[in-house]
Amino acid sequence: MSNNLLEVKNLKKSFGGIQAVNINELKFNKHQLTSIIGPNGAGKTTFFDLISGFQTSDSGEIFLNDINITNSHPYKIARMGMIRTFQLTKVFDRMTVLENLMFSGSSVSNDSLVKSIIKTKRQRNYENDLKDKSFEVMEELNISHMANAYARELSGGQKKLLELARSIINNPDTLLLDEPLAGVNPKLAEDLLGLIQKLASNGISILMVEHNIEAVMKISERIVVLSEGSLIADGSPGEIRNDKNVIEAYLGKSND
Amino acid sequence: MVFLFNPEGALRILINILTFAGIYGLSAIGLNVHFGWTGLLNFGHASFMGMGAYVTLLLMPHAAGREGEITTTGLPIIVAAFFGIAAAALFGLLLGLPAIRLRGDYLAIVTIAAAEIFRLVVRDLESITGGVYGIISYTENLQKFRPEFINNLSLNYEFAPAQAWVGMIAWISIFLTLLLLKRLNNSPWGRALRAVREDEDAVRAMGKNAVWLKLQSFMLGAGIAGLSGALLAFNYGSLETTVFVPLLTFYVWAIMILGGVGSITGPIFGSIIFWVIISETDRLAYIFFENANGQQLAGVRFLLVGLLIMLLMIFRPSGLLGKKEELLLDVK
Amino acid sequence: MLDQLGNGLLLGIIISVASVALSLLYGVTRIVNFAHGEIIALGAIATLFLSSPIDYRFLFLDRFTPLGLNFVISCLLAVLICGLFGGLLELLLFRPLRKANVGNIAVLVVTIGLSIFIRHLYLLFATGRVQNFPLELQRRQTYLFFDMTPRNLKVLIIGIFVMVLIGLLLTYTKLGKAMRAVRDSEELSSVSGINSDNIILITWISSSMLAGLAGVFQAIINDVRWNMGFLILLLIFAGTVLGGIGTSFGAMVGGFIIGILVQVSVGLPFMEGHTEAKNAVALGIMIVILLFRPQGIFGKKERIS
Numbered sequence: 001m002s003n004n005l006l007e008v009k010n011l012k013k014s015f016g017g018i019q020a021v022n023i024n025e026l027k028f029n030k031h032q033l034t035s036i037i038g039p040n041g042a043g044k045t046t047f048f049d050l051i052s053g054f055q056t057s058d059s060g061e062i063f064l065n066d067i068n069i070t071n072s073h074p075y076k077i078a079r080m081g082m083i084r085t086f087q088l089t090k091v092f093d094r095m096t097v098l099e100n101l102m103f104s105g106s107s108v109s110n111d112s113l114v115k116s117i118i119k120t121k122r123q124r125n126y127e128n129d130l131k132d133k134s135f136e137v138m139e140e141l142n143i144s145h146m147a148n149a150y151a152r153e154l155s156g157g158q159k160k161l162l163e164l165a166r167s168i169i170n171n172p173d174t175l176l177l178d179e180p181l182a183g184v185n186p187k188l189a190e191d192l193l194g195l196i197q198k199l200a201s202n203g204i205s206i207l208m209v210e211h212n213i214e215a216v217m218k219i220s221e222r223i224v225v226l227s228e229g230s231l232i233a234d235g236s237p238g239e240i241r242n243d244k245n246v247i248e249a250y251l252g253k254s255n256d
Numbered sequence: 257m258v259f260l261f262n263p264e265g266a267l268r269i270l271i272n273i274l275t276f277a278g279i280y281g282l283s284a285i286g287l288n289v290h291f292g293w294t295g296l297l298n299f300g301h302a303s304f305m306g307m308g309a310y311v312t313l314l315l316m317p318h319a320a321g322r323e324g325e326i327t328t329t330g331l332p333i334i335v336a337a338f339f340g341i342a343a344a345a346l347f348g349l350l351l352g353l354p355a356i357r358l359r360g361d362y363l364a365i366v367t368i369a370a371a372e373i374f375r376l377v378v379r380d381l382e383s384i385t386g387g388v389y390g391i392i393s394y395t396e397n398l399q400k401f402r403p404e405f406i407n408n409l410s411l412n413y414e415f416a417p418a419q420a421w422v423g424m425i426a427w428i429s430i431f432l433t434l435l436l437l438k439r440l441n442n443s444p445w446g447r448a449l450r451a452v453r454e455d456e457d458a459v460r461a462m463g464k465n466a467v468w469l470k471l472q473s474f475m476l477g478a479g480i481a482g483l484s485g486a487l488l489a490f491n492y493g494s495l496e497t498t499v500f501v502p503l504l505t506f507y508v509w510a511i512m513i514l515g516g517v518g519s520i521t522g523p524i525f526g527s528i529i530f531w532v533i534i535s536e537t538d539r540l541a542y543i544f545f546e547n548a549n550g551q552q553l554a555g556v557r558f559l560l561v562g563l564l565i566m567l568l569m570i571f572r573p574s575g576l577l578g579k580k581e582e583l584l585l586d587v588k
Numbered sequence: 589m590l591d592q593l594g595n596g597l598l599l600g601i602i603i604s605v606a607s608v609a610l611s612l613l614y615g616v617t618r619i620v621n622f623a624h625g626e627i628i629a630l631g632a633i634a635t636l637f638l639s640s641p642i643d644y645r646f647l648f649l650d651r652f653t654p655l656g657l658n659f660v661i662s663c664l665l666a667v668l669i670c671g672l673f674g675g676l677l678e679l680l681l682f683r684p685l686r687k688a689n690v691g692n693i694a695v696l697v698v699t700i701g702l703s704i705f706i707r708h709l710y711l712l713f714a715t716g717r718v719q720n721f722p723l724e725l726q727r728r729q730t731y732l733f734f735d736m737t738p739r740n741l742k743v744l745i746i747g748i749f750v751m752v753l754i755g756l757l758l759t760y761t762k763l764g765k766a767m768r769a770v771r772d773s774e775e776l777s778s779v780s781g782i783n784s785d786n787i788i789l790i791t792w793i794s795s796s797m798l799a800g801l802a803g804v805f806q807a808i809i810n811d812v813r814w815n816m817g818f819l820i821l822l823l824i825f826a827g828t829v830l831g832g833i834g835t836s837f838g839a840m841v842g843g844f845i846i847g848i849l850v851q852v853s854v855g856l857p858f859m860e861g862h863t864e865a866k867n868a869v870a871l872g873i874m875i876v877i878l879l880f881r882p883q884g885i886f887g888k889k890e891r892i893s
Contacts, residue, residue, distance in 0.1 A: 078463035092454035103451045104462045106444050113472050116443030354879045360693050361620045369871040376868040555711035562704030569698045
């Protein structure tokens with residue numbers, strides 16, 4: 001088994017003449033917590049969209065576990081064990097927290113129309129187990145007290161927690177976290193960071209886009225810096241801190 | 257209410273309203289699966305009803321076209337109705353396969369256009385569907401199974417036994433359909449459908465095939481509409497393409513919104529309220545617009561349907577009976 | 589064939605003008621306006637009401653007396669009335685909805701309700717019968733490669749002139765640029781000092797005036813019916829979609845293509861005896877376009893799913 005988690009080659013994507021992503025070669029290793037940083041408009045989220053299948057690339061190739069997943073459907077990529085979250089949290093608003101989790105944890109065959117009409121004993125048992133599993137995850141993230149609240153009643157930070165809970169219920173190999181700390185109060189951010197670290201130490205490979213540089217420096221094992229769609233630096237937090245290109249890219253965009 | 261003031265034909269009118277309410281309610285239940293459960297903006301519902309009606313009728317003994325050529329052979333009604341429902345569902349699949357990926361407003365345009373194409377083609381295929389001359393002589397297929405007690409009752413109370421029988425079947429169909437939907441709503445499949453309605457991207461990100469879920473929903477709702485279309489044909493006694501104009505779709509939309517989008521039993525209450533209003537309007541229209549002609553008088557009810565759709569969407573998008581948490585109507 | 593080409597051009601100009609109007613409104617407000625057809629009908633009905641001689645007694649349940657104005661003035665007034673109507677719709681209905689953050693889909697359903705409502709108002713208070721403008725009869729003549737009456741030729745030329753004018757206005761004036769800014773982002777444009785409410789109001793008024801003009805054309809070329817707007821609405825959608833939703837130039841060309849296609853398809857051999865299905869051809873093309881090239885022939889790529 002190779003240690004390659006994700007590999008992209010000559011990946012290009014542009015919008016109306018603006019090169020959003022242009023990466024020659026980039027590899028991510030398994031069981032590592034890697035952060036992707038860069039000024040606004042650096043193409044981080046587009047990069048996530050490309051590797052998770054939510055956008056199609058103009059050219060280039062993407063490999064997950066050495067399997068070519070270029071322009072594959074998002075759900076197929078997710079089924080390969082790589083689950084993503086969204087910059088603007090996407091929860092199922094008019095469903096309860098428990099339902100949110102149970103839907104996410106439910107297997108595709110359990111969702112089948114025919115089985116749902118017949119309602120076999122097996123499906124009922126599966127659902128019961130699923131409910132237990134959902135509560136376990138909620139306990140772990142400290143949100144079990146709101147199991148029956150509608151998701152849209154949650155605060156921004158709680159929605160982030162719910163999204164994370166949803167992502168980990170099926171024990172993914174890989175997590176793509178798109179700004180997990182954005183709009184979260186400092187206390188909760190601290191908890192979330194701890195959680196992410198714990199997930200990483202459990203062996204989940206994590207790619208994270210995050211603006212909170214301090215947090216990134218604290219927990220990342222490796223940092224990749226994008227600017228204007230291209231890779232400008234790649235290394236350990238210590239190396240990135242002193243990288244000339246990075247400082248330039250950030251100072252150039254003083255608003256960041 | 258007209259049937260309270262006018263005891264003479266009260267029962268006849270009541271049964272008329274309940275029959276229409278049953279048939280349209282059933283159709284609205286199907287539409288609700290599309291829109292309320294899954295968030296699919298289907299404006300071609302009339303074509304699913306039409307598909308169900310035509311396939312069911314044409315498979316049974318009937319007479320079609322200008323000459324009224326009689327076909328005496330055919331399937332028993334249960335089998336024909338089964339194929340009718342299946343044809344409607346299949347039509348849903350055929351239309352949905354390419355169209356279901358489209359964003360809401362585009363899907364609305366595609367479905368309404370497809371329904372018009374369906375109607376125009378059916379109208380043009382005179383050799384099969386009877387074209388503008390329609391289909392007749394098919395009601396016996398159903399009416400020969402009419403239970404004796406309806407006939408006996410109609411001797412003592414003044415009402416049309418044939419319509420009462422159609423109405424009864426419509427309400428039995430509603431009951432069975434609701435049982436099925438109730439079961440589905442509390443199932444993993446129903447949960448997945450609601451998730452699709454809430455956020456398709458998140459559904460995909462969880463490894464679920466949102467397109468397939470939407471297609472299944474499209475087929476289920478279309479099948480239900482197909483059954484209601486067949487019942488509508490039996491209620492009218494003759495079938496013409498003009499029945500399946502876009503206005504029919506809008507009627508069903510009004511009923512669905514009235515009863516509460518997403519609510520399981522909402523459409524039946526919506527439908528009863530709707531048809532009581534409609535029959536009241538017809539009565540009042542005669543009083544208010546004494547020198548209007550028949551076409552204009554019939555227009556008054558449509559006037560009201562339009563107003564109803566508009567006002568409900570603005571002031572009570574969750575319907576008269578819907579609960580607020582679940583039913584805020586705002587699909588992306 | 590000359591006949592059909594002439595008819596095609598005439599149907600084309602009606603759909604074209606109406607498609608530009610629809611496209612303009614969609615481009616700025618993102619509203620798919622199902623009541624668009626009713627504004628078209630208003631243009632025709634208002635002209636009929638204004639221009640019919642006093643003793644023309646079949647309108648309005650015989651309660652109102654038509655005015656008997658000069659025909660050209662009637663047409664212009666009718667277009668203004670449509671503009672006024674569109675402005676009122678925005679002020680009384682769509683602006684409040686926008687301020688209340690009602691979603692696009694809900695607004696779409698509202699326009700459907702509105703369309704049904706207005707259409708049957710016409711039926712009840714205007715006319716249930718097919719009417720014609722009180723104009724003299726003319727003979728068809730052959731021009732270049734098509735046949736039409738001199739009056740219809742005038743309509744065609746005026747229509748093309750108006751559309752070119754609109755196109756130039758949208759491209760080169762400050763107003764046109766402001767409209768595009770509002771389309772791209774309402775929030776951003778208000779930051780940059782554009783009053784987006786005013787722009788949207790102007791859009792509604794101009795779109796409705798254009799729709800009214802299409803109605804006047806439709807009535808001159810064919811006739812006035814209470815449901816004329818809805819009969820042609822889907823063809824307008826087809827024209828708009830074909831050219832690319834939100835692009836005026838595309839709508840112009842798309843409208844013509846649809847119009848000609850519908851009329852010429854009547855003459856095709858396999859369509860013999862199936863004249864009713866001619867609209868089905870246009871709608872079928874629209875569906876195919878939406879599925880495979882949703883941005884239309886001239887539109888820019890946009891996320892549509």
